[in-house]
Amino acid sequence: MNHPFGWWNIETSNPANVEHMLKTQFPIYQKGPYQKSILKDLLGNGIFNVDGEMWKSQRQIASYEFNTKSPRNFVETVVDTEPFREWHIQYILKRFAFDNICKIAFGYDPEYLSPALPQAKFAVAFEDAAMISSARAKSLSSILWKIRRFLNIGSEKRLKEAVVEIRGFANSIARQKEQKMFQNSQELCSAESDDLLSRFLKSGHSDEKFVTDIVISFILAGRDTTSAALTWLFWLLHKNKHVEDEILREISKGRGKHKNKTEHVSVFDQVKEMVYTNAAVCESMRLYPPVPVDVKEAAANDLLPDGTPVKKGMWVGYIPYVMGRMESIWGPNWAEYKPERWLEAEDADNSGKGKWKFVTKDPYSYPVFQAGPRVCLGKEMALLQMKRVVSCILERFRVVPAVEEGFEPVFVPHLTSEMQGGFPVRIEERTV
Template sequence: MMFTQLFTSLLLFALPFLILTIIRRTSKSQKSASSPPNIPKSYPIIGSYFAIKSNRENRVQWTTEILQSSPSATFTLHNLFGSRQIFTANPANVQHMLKTHFLNYHKGPFSRDVLFDFLGHGIFNVDGESWKFQRQVSSHEFNTKSLRKFVQTVVDTELHDRLIPMLFDAVVDKSVLDLQDILQRFAFDNVCKIAFGFDPACLLPSLPSAQFAEAFEDATDISSRRFRAFLSIAWKIKRFFNVGSEKRFHTAVTQVRDFARKIVREKKQELADNSSLESIDLLSRFLTSGHTDENFATDIVISFILAGRDTTSAALTWFFWLLHKNPEVEKEILKEIKGKSGMPVFEEVKDMVYTHAALCECMRLYPPVPLDSKTAVDDDILPDGTVVKKGTAVTYHPYAMGRMEKIWGSDWAEFKPERWLQRDEAGKWSFAGRDPYTYPVFQAGPRVCLGKEMAFLQMKRVVSGVLRQFKVVPAVEDGFEPSLVVYLTSKMKGGFPVRMEEREDLG
């Protein structure tokens, strides 16, 4: 026993020196080897630990720069103890993963493990039959009738009864608003109304402190930190002992799940009291489909709040910033809004072609979900020749793809809605979309986002309703550039402070 302890102590003492020796020797051999610029060096045992550590807080931008310099727009990142993660911004690889070889690329055990405490068996954290069932039931919520109802009742009511009056008050008071927070509240109210028939009333004039919303923010933040941990065992140990960030996470998830469970129980009671409800929302569909398990229904509620609250609000936050930076685009949108005056609400937003293009352009540069990972079920080879071993995480990178000169040309850094448009013989704009593997902002293939059309309609209605009456002016110093911070979705670091000015130049 004493010999074993002595040997272990000597090994632990000598290990750092052994690793440093290997690094020095490997560095010398790698100096002569030709490798693409920006690709981090990899060493035995520790992989690219030092590069990963130094770029931990700007991982999205760092991996983007590497992909931009890679001839195939793909590279392999070596983690500790021989594990690997493949990043790609190659449309052929994306199509291979999301469509052609869809069955070989699952969420995988790592992703499920990281998110299970938060999302459970919800649609965004499962594969196979459970995913198929949830998608099939959810799809009924996105037909034309439901979309029309969503825009004409839910979104329009929230817009006119809450958002617009709040913005008018800000004009009168000359106050500064955090537009990111306002848009999150707006989206949260909307998704709860349409999906669960429940109004949380987060967007009241008093901007009530929403314990659930704050807990939801904590849960998404700490979940994303789990993904970035060097070793899963680190957060698992903290979870086991309920200390540090995992203690906060446990508290936040408990609050989120209690809130979601309350919605489920109230909906169950509502259905029991009146089995012939005229308005059938998403949660009602699940509960009447034979799946009445409370935990499963709670997982569904949380997943759809995540999808509906954080994605559209993130896109709109960056959209209003880009409009401020590009007044000529705002001018074109105002012309379009003026030309649609008097039309029924649903037809107005459906036909806003230039605004639709501007939103696509915004999400090209700032996709709400900047990267997404799948895990290979079996060995595979990507179209660009990259070898994928069973169990390897392959991450496609929408943020990087929106910044690839090979895809968008030398003017990729410019905010140009016109790249999504073409004029007919009469000079009228028509939308010219890109294939979903070049622009995978809404995923693609069998898992393409069901709520894509709903998201665009909601965003266009907000843009039309706000810009028709107000000019959004960032309350920041000259030269300020916002920073991207990534949780499970992308956000503007520190929020988006703005002043509202009443518009007088639009009839």
């Protein structure tokens, strides 16, 4: 694509090109200085806005938080403790995800989803900052937003005010954690302090701005992505009742399987067994990915596998939203919401009934969680969280869109995607 002022960029939907960018030539395709400048005010030097050694060290520390113990703890002690109410479901799910990520990553419960649904200036500021930062990225030239930032007017003035609010909130979380660890040295060895923020502080990262950047980055990752995915999932389940019915059968089957067992069966184990629901979640994200586009900047001249030349400084992007709708990848029925495309039937079990087996797709054809060295560390946690939320809600309630007949939602691609205007629903208790 040829833009004004001699600026070129490349957009690709070729899985071979995506693998080349995310794995084969990973060192060449970076965030780059311009993208960093776009998100610098919001994300600073957090893990999602850096390259090289700074990225590597943050990822290494963060990886310990996503071991096999943490997902189990996340599902059983974090996800299962949050209440739900009837409201705009996208709005509620963002609150739910915000509480979740704060508890698992920072050991802090903001109680944003308490029954009173308290207003939070931080949440409003975060929405505004993400939207304005995304608009920067879509601008054909950085000149206008840099002028507005210099003059402190318009959207850039709002961004500055929002960032002050966000950083104040994130900094208060970091300070509370530091004070708690200082007051009781035993805290350093306790299970209670075994969260992401504690790991960073114990690793020697005590710079206030850096720790604040970490907090903001993981709030962005944990709050907006899963809430976006679940919002679209509930819409698709409404449009495809047979899929909802199949999920309900899986929930019922799981309950029956463990009903007469004397030993305790953990929530984690029950959720892990939800193969069809896992397929339904992945299929939903194929059509409506939480992160709709990913752009890298070439640090050197290169040649993509399809023969496209890349010059140093060019932006090269792949778009999961487009890739999830390509016939060449998903076949002629790509437009159908079909969880079965992720499943294959296993041999019949002892009861004579067959069961489903989940089939993982090539991550470069389905880069919803990125792939290669930057693959999402929280992938398993996110899938477990979404399956548990779906099972908890659908087992007891019907989620009915409170919209006019013929309503079709609009997909809005910011830093993370969302449904335009929210998603108002009625929550009806199941009677059978």
